[in-house]
Amino acid sequence: MGSIWAVAINTIKQALRMKVAAVFLILLLVLLPVMGFSATGDGTLKGRLQTFVSYGLSLTSILLCLLTIIISIYSVTSDIEQRQIYTVITKPIRRFQFLLGKLLGVVLLDVILLSLFSAIIYTITIYTPQFFNATEIERIQANNEFFTARAALAIPAVDVSQEVKERYEQLERSRELPEDISYKEIIAELTAQQQLAKRAADIGQVLVWEFNNVEPLDQSMFIKFKYDVAVNPPDMQVYGRWFVGDYQYIKYGTQSKTPVYDRIHKHSVRDFHEIEIPAEVVPEHGHLAVAFQNVPLNNTVIIFPPDGIEVLYKSDTFTGNFVRAVLLILARLIFLACLGILASTFLSFPVAILLCLFLFSTASFSGFVIESFGYLSVNIGKIYSYTIKWIIQLLPQFDKFNPTKFLVPARLLSWSLLARCVAVMVCIKAFLLLVVALIIFSYREIAKITV
């Protein structure tokens, strides 16, 4: 353990004194405060905060990712190429201990730098409302929609298979089925149509979403929604009547023990809006309903797009969420450190850097890449799905677990989600990389061939 620690400390010194880390450090130390002033977003306090946190964390994350790749590769390959490893590996240190020491050093450096920068981002974020003398309304909005961590009640999936089947049979009977499209695609198309129909409210019609086992809340909940309309209203605004409360009352009109929220709001179309609902509306039995009525005044059909409605409640603080987001970045850095160490055990510095940067960018866009395979024609798609897709799925999906995705809309990044992500990214994928690295390094010849 002592020798692992010695190598780790030496690696940190190397990173700092060879000025590799110093460049990144200074860059971030300058950029972060500048961003704190320059990021304005949509002009509101919430927008400003969202922009800053999003840019600040993304920048920190990407720079630390690059730094991790560079340091982990540099510190191993330079030892081999400049042959300091001759004097190190001939001391009573096993080869795996040497690599673990390097890894520990890189991860420790990451922890230090990440703590430093996230502390800066956090401090700037927390003090932004005071610094910019935000109005009371802006502060309330920021507190409700940014300085919190909200979880969403799961919108129950609507089962439309019966309708789809009927519609299909109907089309088949009337011989209206298009012939150049496969059965699967027709069904997918019909399902999308039917689901859209379920989310559309005709004039005067009521849409109801029901939720089971809702825990009693101590803080207000929020409905976040977006209206799409068939016909644009003159002022681009529509009225909506919202009911939230005991399912029994809303559905059947029975007596409710808890109060029921019932108000009409006017909102612009095609924008996200939120309405705050007091916590008391949640009934004891946890069977909650949210209903929307398209007020006849509107004169148009109102449609909720697929991600157009969410029921949110505060479940944790901003601080907790921020810490977990930072941990998510750390998991990513640990994975990259293992990747860098692996590459450096059998490749020279430039090649290893290129490989790792390629893999890193692939992992960063993996969601997009995987999705794009879906649009390939069947034959080529098959080739891809047996080769590259398989490799991509071995990589972690950095874009799927992007911390800003949670912090900007103040969505809860739960411990369980974090644990799952860490388990896959670090405990399985990074660990495998490390094992391969240790095996390669234990059996390779350290010395260069010189005759």
Place this chain on the structure above:
Amino acid sequence: MEYAVETFSLTKIFSDWWGRAKVYAVDDLNLQVRYNEVFGLLGPNGSGKTTTLKMLLGLLHPTKGRALILGGDGTDSKVNSRIGFLPEESYLYRYLNARETLDFYGRLFGLPPKVRKMRIEALLDMVGLKAVANRPIGTFSKGMARRIGLAQALINDPDLLILDEPTTGLDPIGTRQIKDLILKLAERGKTVLLCSHLLADVEDVCDRIAILYGGKIQNQGQVRDLLQQTNKRQITTDAISDTAIEKIKQLIQDEDADCVVTSPMEKLETFFIKTVAAAQQQLQTISGAVSTTKIGGFLAPEAATENILDKLVSTPVSQESLPESPTTEKVVPVESPTPEPDEELLSKLTGSAELSQPEPVFRDEKVTTQPAESEAPQAEQEQIDKSILEKLTGRSRPQGQDEEQTDKSQAGDTGDG
């Protein structure tokens, strides 16, 4: 375990990417290094010396055969903890300073902090880099880096010291010092495996040598056996009169042998050290506090060496034996009244005690029976070195002597205990 290092048909073949164009870097090498000997591995460039060492240490895998080092494998941690290794160049971390470097290597050996600190200071003292211990190694000259390289090889008090070209990049004074150090270590029961193409170095310190060419041992054996010209005799005298020489010549001719009379040449090494010493003393009278301490630091290896070694070696070889050894009596000290262990060691090394006449060498005449190879008697020259070293350190001698004495008494104490 009979041998400290033993190889069994050790072979290393380098092939190209396709597995063709084979080069036999080391070919069926059977090497035996006994415990407590200084073994020299000689050979021209590319003869496989370094490749052999790398295979011993597990940095390269042998294509065929096997290498045992201290009875185990070169990659075994237990074996590694008893080895000190100085590679052909000092591959050190440029961004660490001298003290941090030694601390890093000390940690790799798992030395407890107290021991580590003590040894680092002692080693820095020994290699004469205490004054620059806080400077990054990247700013060191090659010789300074070499010194630190040597210090890191000694930090674990190794039983076996493997030195690859230990004197490259060192000035003659540093070379001298390393050679003295190697002898001292051997004195203390260490085994030294030395690999060099600088023949003078090897000749001065090694008990046995092997000459490698094309990855094969061409010749090996005791240095004395290999080099001594048993069919010749050499006599060194004071500057005697021509008539005396004529008499001697007559005597020799009576024996039916030829003889050549010359004044012995001084070795360049000796001359260099003398010149530097003179310059050093001049400087001292003018100013030069910096350079004084620096050179003084490594020109007084005696005290420092004793120091570190006594500290490093848990059960030191009895110090008392040194002054009492028979050779010492024959050596008449040039200036110092105290017997010099170094001098005595060197004369012992040359193995020809009868030749090491005590007379001051500057006035020597050399009489070589039969046409002489310009092989000057080593002992004399070492004696000059000694006298010069003495002169140099004379300035600080009282202190040095004190140190030496205290060291010896310490060593004696531990020996008794």
